[in-house]
Amino acid sequence: MKPIWKWVIGVFVFIVLALSVTVWYFSKNWKPIVEEKLQEVIKKSTDSLYTLSYDKLDLNLAVGNVTLENAALVPDTAVYARLEATQQAPDNVYHIRLKSLKIKRFGIIDMLTNKKLTIKSISLQDPAIQLTNKYHAYNDTVASKPKKTLYESVKDVLQSVNVRDIDMENVSFKYAKITDGKSADFAVKDIQISVHDVLIDETSLADTSRLMYTKMVEIIVPGFTYNFANGIYQAKFDELKINTRDQNILLTNVDYKPVMNKAAYFKKKGKNVTMADLHFDTLRMEQLDFRALLDNQQTIAKKVQLKNGHAKLYNDKRYPKSPKNQIGQAPHQKLLRVEQLIDLDSVFVENIDVVYGEMSGKYYREGEISFNKASGVLTHVTNDSMRLAKDKYLKADLRAKVMNSGNLHATFSFDMLSKNGAYSYTGNLKPMQAPSFNRILTPLLNVEIGSGNIRSVRFTMEGNDYRSWGDFRFEYDNLKINLLNDEGDRKKKKMLSFLVNQLIINDSNPDANEVYHVGKVNHKRVPEHTFFKNLWQSLLDGIKQTAGISPEREARLVGSAQSAKKALEETKGSVKKTKGFFNRLFKKGEKDKQE
Structure with a gap:
């Protein structure tokens, strides 16, 4: 073997x-x-x-x-x-x-x-x-x-x-x-x-x-950083993840902001062009159609998420502004004109601080208004004509803390097929202290709210490219306005403040005579005003009416002061100051109209 x-x-x-x-x-x-x-x-x-x-x-x-x-x-x-x-x-x-x-x-x-x-x-x-x-x-x-x-x-x-x-x-x-x-x-x-x-x-x-x-x-x-050719803005993120099987895109620590501070930005621009600073901890797209994106440059997704961050916008009124006709430039109208198809079922916003700041051209101080911890959802964000034929409305349901204080809830409905940009919105603001707004009023207008309890604000509005209309309800009490000296020492102009509080504004609504004032808004749009500025102007009309500052009341006040030259000058000054206070707050002064 x-x-x-x-x-x-x-x-x-x-x-x-x-x-x-x-x-x-x-x-x-x-x-x-x-x-x-x-x-x-x-x-x-x-x-x-x-x-x-x-x-x-x-x-x-x-x-x-x-x-x-x-x-x-x-x-x-x-x-x-x-x-x-x-x-x-x-x-x-x-x-x-x-x-x-x-x-x-x-x-x-x-x-x-x-x-x-x-x-x-x-x-x-x-x-x-x-x-x-x-x-x-x-x-x-x-x-x-x-x-x-x-x-x-x-x-x-x-x-x-x-x-x-x-x-x-x-x-x-x-x-x-x-x-x-x-x-x-x-x-x-x-x-x-x-x-x-x-x-x-x-x-x-x-x-x-x-x-x-x-x-x-x-x-x-x-980590990726891209400096734009204009030498002003920079885009960056910490990490990008793409998975075609799961149909997801995830970006973390996303930034779009200038590479310079505000002073250098406006000096370089040489005019009052809004400066934007955007940051999101998380930007996610889910159930994204990669085939449509690659083959036809179409963005189709079930869900977009923007989480934890801020959107800050700044202006500087020390520099000139070149006004442009803003008719037809509302956000929903711009979306409809995008050449590539966009179809997003839902866009979720979570914990985003929205801040608007402005440098005063007169007092050289910066004021801010903020909507903190903004959260909500936008639905049916699309320019797809076939989908819009079935449902023509883009809707938004948003909540935020105004000045990090009062709880604001607002809903918007945009008619995407309207030829004149029709839209509607409702909102309500829960109780807060009125002096919270001094962060924007005092630096920009040199006035302050001495006291005031805002019990609630409610509004139901409609609008289009040319006008806005609706009801505005503002319930408050103990409202006191202080006009300040121009020297910047924050000393009160006692006489003018007294005239404003006693003769021009109601310190409460319902007022001392138990009359409840409702603002009946019918606002004609200034063509050079942006969509968002027009929203503020419309709400301003409601605020003035509920506070008792009607054109008739202003006219009577001025007429009653004709008997004495000194009284006339003081009264006119107070009327002008008060009127300017509200107008400049929402940028409706004659100077702005000319701009």
Whole structure:
């Protein structure tokens, strides 16, 4: 028996050695075949625009592994020039380099015999991708013949390609946009990309469970900063996560703000142009249609979330302002005019501080009004004509703490199909102390509210491009206004303050005679006023009426002062001061009208 086992072992060793020699031989001698096929695939799939180069190609047929070192996919400038001459050049050109590309479980036999390529995994180390965008007008027109799909480009070489996993580590990406011979660039590094289950065959493109032939693409982009070309604003975020399988996009610590302080901003602008400072801890989109986004630049999502942050707007009235006609420029009207389709079921706002600040052109002090911890939801945010034909209203339901004090609840309804921008809104403000508004009144108007209990504010309004109308109810008591000296020492003008409190405003509503004043608003819009400024002007009309400051009362007060010149001047001064107080609060002075 012993010689038999020796013979069996000898045969086994011989077979192993023969196989090893065969694998070694084919690994060495099939390398040119693999290289030839690889170059053929690149050439056919890119219409000869790109060439592949590398320092080393290792092929191990025993385990089915392939390694490329220092590989580069480079566009041929001569070919690109010819494509431009024949108006066939693409707008985007890629230049890709990587330290290594490792392919595991590469089915070379099946590829060569059946034209089917199956790969377990592909790993790319330190890829550097440069995308250059150069606009060509002819790419905007409809092509006479449809562009080839990726499968159509490779089907003569391969009938199918299936890759289970692709991992790219430490990806660097640079984007360059060439306009009129000038290049605007931005770059980001250390990107992580994972791709799962890639399938390229005659059926995969129609597979609705796949996006660009894949079951899933996950991208993680670390801290990114982009400085805009104007040198004023900067956009940045800490991290971006994209998952096409879960249909989510997540941005953390998102900022859009100037790179300079307020003084430098307005000095650089040279005019009173609103400065914006936006920050959100979380910006998330859920159930986002990536296919519509990539194929047609359409934004379709079930949910958008803005959480924990602020939206701060500032103006400086020491600088001139160039007024423009604002008719037709309401937010819902602008949304309807966006060329790309936007369709968001719900936009959730959570814990956002909304602040408006202004530097006084007269007193050189800055005042602020704030709506703290704003939260709520906007629904049916869309410019899709088919959806609007079924439901034409964009709605918003929002809550906030005014001056971090009184609880405000407001609802808006925008008619997206109205030719004159029709909308309606209701609101109510819970009890708060009126002196909370001194943070904006004293710096800007040099007046202060000495006391006042706001018991409630309720309003129901409608409006369009040209006017606003509705009911305004304001219940309060113990309201006292103090007019201050111009010197900035906050000393009261006692006589004028007395006249204002005794003769012009009601210190309560219902008033001392138990008459309840309701504001009947019928406000004609100033065309140069923005949508939000027009809202304030309409509410101002209601405030003045409920406080007893009617035009008739002002006229009677002025008429009663004709008997004495000094009294006349004092009274006129008080009327002018008081009228200016309310008008300037909502920016309705004659100076603003002229602007």
